Structures are given as C-alpha cells and as structure tokens.
Amino acid sequence: MTAQRCKIDTVTDTRYDLGEGPHWDAKRSEIFFVDAFVGDFHRVDSTGNDQKVHFDNVVTFIVPWEGEPDSFVVSKNQHICKLDWKSGALSELADVEVDMVGNRFNDGKCDPQGRLWAGTMATETSPGVLPAERGGLFSFNGTNVSKQASKVTLSNGLTWSLDQKLMFFIDSVKRHVYVFDFDNSNGTISNQRVLYDFNKNQDIGQHELPDGMTIDTDGHLWVACYDGGRILRIDPVAEKLLDYVQLPTTKITSLCFGGANLDTLYVTSASKDLPQEQLQSQPLAGSLFEVKLESVNAKGYEMANFKPQ
C-alpha cells in the first residue's frame, strides 16, 4: 500500500480544537467549516482571511443556503438551524431526538437535489466511546425531518455518486463505510450494505476510524482516518483500497475537494484530546490543510447548497 505524492500546506495559522465539516463554496471560492466543540463556524476566503461566528453549543456542519448569500443551514446540538452570517442570528428550523438526552447532530451535507442529510450520535464518555446504536440518520427538506436509518452509533462521511444513484455513509465506531441505493427524486435510501470494513482489512491500523468522506469524478471515495493520520482512496466498485494521502498529524476528521479546478483537497483535523507529548511532536495538529495531489489526477464536483424543496 503506497502513499501518494502531494504537497501539503496549512490554509491558516490557527490550530483548531476539532475542525470538521469542510464545505467548498465554488461560487465564492471560500472554504467553510466548523470548530465543533468550541462552537465556531468559520469561513476562509482566497486571501486566507478567517472569519467566524461563535455559539455556546456543539456545531457540526454549515452549508450555504441556495439563493440567500448570507444564509446557511447549520446544526446546533440536536437542532437544524438557519444562520444569518451578518447578524449572527440563529433560528431553529427542526430538531430530532429531543427525548434522548445528550444526543446531537454530527456530520451533515446536502444531496444533489439540495436536501440536507445529517446523522446523530450519543454523548462520548471518551473519544470514540459512546453507547451503541443510539443515533439515527435524518433528511430535511426545509419543512419536514424524515428518519432515514436507525441503529447508528457515530454518524459520519456522507457523499453521493455522480450519477446520483448511490449514497455513501460511515459509522465511525462500527468502522464501516456503507452504501445505500439512493432515489434522488424522492429523497429516499434503501438496501444498506457494508462497502468497506475497517475491521477486516489488513492495510488498516487497529486504531484508525473512518470519519469524513468525499468522492471524486472517477467515482473513488476519499475517507479521512481519525487516529490514522491519512486519507484513504477507495474504489467502491472493486471494494478495494487503492492508496492514501499521508498527513502530518493523526486526528484527520474530514475533507472536500475545492480550489479553482476542484482538484485541491481541503482537510480538517483535531488537536483535541492529543496528549501533551503528541501535541509537541505534531505541531500542525488541528490545522486546516490544503493538499495538492501530484501522483494522482483527481478532482471533485461542486458541493450542493441547501435548497428547501
């Protein structure tokens, strides 16, 4: 198993606590992401200027609202909200699992039609340790929330195939990359199966957890490995690990394609929960990375904004 050749830079000088949910906005050439437990939504423009809006809550995704340049669909604990960036006003649109104390949203993204998909998880007692199968996977069309899957432990890594026929999903604690058949006109999923099992592959270290995920125009999956320090490139048809991108820190959380040609990877990472000696040996822990691929010619496609249906 070989590492790809690439050039890695940091986008800003900040070491975030737990960067997550990167979203490249192709129209504005800006990268949006969250610092989840700090409660900050960030946006970084092409000059590296990093703006943020802060809340005293856990925030896990931010997706631009189609047709309203200052609005975003975001999570706040177990709520789906509309954020007005200029005023910082946050209005609640929907919530899930309010009867399940401690449950909250994790990764969220929009499908090709612009519906929001986001999964949940129970509270961790320590990193990666939490009650099993207490979460779910939900979609939101702007009015109604639909529960799309249950028995989820730690929801992550949503992405869709270019032909819109498949949806990929990750349960980090189960260490499974799943695939569903996806119906883009109705916004439904079916036929869940394990596509790639971290528990059964000798190329995967025993501490590596699959986290965020994206897809390229060749249909290959790119999977961030929390506690693995790398991004795996997986062929979902052959169900085979092709190669990987090695990052200079271990807690890699998520990624997306961005840049003018959609051929740069934006990668979030965490410094949270790293012991002091590892923080010293990993001075870039928590950075937002920009990865220029050199040995592989890969590019992504434009990420969907939120469009109320």
Ligand code: ZN
């Ligand atoms: Zn994640």
